[in-house]
Amino acid sequence: GAGVSQSPSNKVTEKGKDVELRCDPISGHTALYWYRQSLGQGLEFLIYFQGNSAPDKSGLPSDRFSAERTGGSVSTLTIQRTQQEDSAVYLCASSRTVYEQYFGPGTRLTVT
Amino acid sequence: GQNIDQPTEMTATEGAIVQINCTYQTSGFNGLFWYQQHAGEAPTFLSYNVLDGLEEKGRFSSFLSRSKGYSYLLLKELQMKDSASYLCAVRNTGGFKTIFGAGTRLFVKA
Numbered sequence: 625g626a627g628v629s630q631s632p633s634n635k636v637t638e639k640g641k642d643v644e645l646r647c648d649p650i651s652g653h654t655a656l657y658w659y660r661q662s663l664g665q666g667l668e669f670l671i672y673f674q675g676n677s678a679p680d681k682s683g684l685p686s687d688r689f690s691a692e693r694t695g696g697s698v699s700t701l702t703i704q705r706t707q708q709e710d711s712a713v714y715l716c717a718s719s720r721t722v723y724e725q726y727f728g729p730g731t732r733l734t735v736t
Numbered sequence: 737g738q739n740i741d742q743p744t745e746m747t748a749t750e751g752a753i754v755q756i757n758c759t760y761q762t763s764g765f766n767g768l769f770w771y772q773q774h775a776g777e778a779p780t781f782l783s784y785n786v787l788d789g790l791e792e793k794g795r796f797s798s799f800l801s802r803s804k805g806y807s808y809l810l811l812k813e814l815q816m817k818d819s820a821s822y823l824c825a826v827r828n829t830g831g832f833k834t835i836f837g838a839g840t841r842l843f844v845k846a
C-alpha cells in the first residue's frame with residue numbers, strides 16, 4: 625500500500641514568511657508524528673497526534689510553530705515568521721501500534 | 737531531563753561484527769527502538785525492545801537492560817550497504833512520544 629507522503633519535498637522561503645508543510649499518513653494509522661532533523665543531527669520531536677486525544681505539543685520549539693490534523697488523517701505543520709534556524713528536514717511519521725513508526729520522505733526547508 | 741547517548745561515528749570492516757551502544761536517561765520508559773537511516777533518506781525501523789534481553793532478527797540483534805538504561809545494536813556479517821546512521825530512540829510511558837538520540841554514523845570499509 626501507499627506509504628507516508630509529504631509535500632512539498634523542498635521549500636525555499638525568505639526569512640519572515642510563513643510556510644505550511646503537509647503530511648499524508650498511511651491509511652488507518654491513528655498516530656502521527658512530526659520531527660525535524662538538522663544536517664548531521666538526530667531527530668528532534670516536535671508534536672504527535674493520537675486518535676481523538678489532545679496532541680502532545682511538548683516538542684514545539686516556539687509559538688511560531690503549530691500543527692493540526694484534520695479528520696484524523698492529513699496533518700499540516702505551520703511555521704510562522706520563519707527564521708534561518710528553522711532550516712532543516714521536517715519528517716512526518718505514522719503508526720498504528722506502539723511499535724514501529726513509518727516515516728515519510730521529508731520536506732527540506734531552507735530559509736534564506 | 738531526558739538524554740540518549742550514542743557514539744558519533746564508528747568504522748568497521750566488511751564481514752565483521754560491530755556493536756553500537758546506546759545509554760538513556762528518560763522520564764519514563766515504554767520501549768526502545770533502533771532505526772537505520774541512509775544519507776538523504778528517511779529512517780526505517782530495525783528493532784523494538786521492551787523487555788530485558790536479546791532480540792535477534794537476521795543479521796541484526798538488539799539488546800536491552802532496563803536497570804542499566806542500556807541497549808546495543810549488533811550487526812553481523814557487515815555489508816557495504818550497512819553504511820548508514822543508526823538511531824536509538826526511547827518511547828515514554830503513557831503515550832507514543834518518542835525521543836531519538838543523535839545517531840551513530842557507521843562506515844563499513846572493504
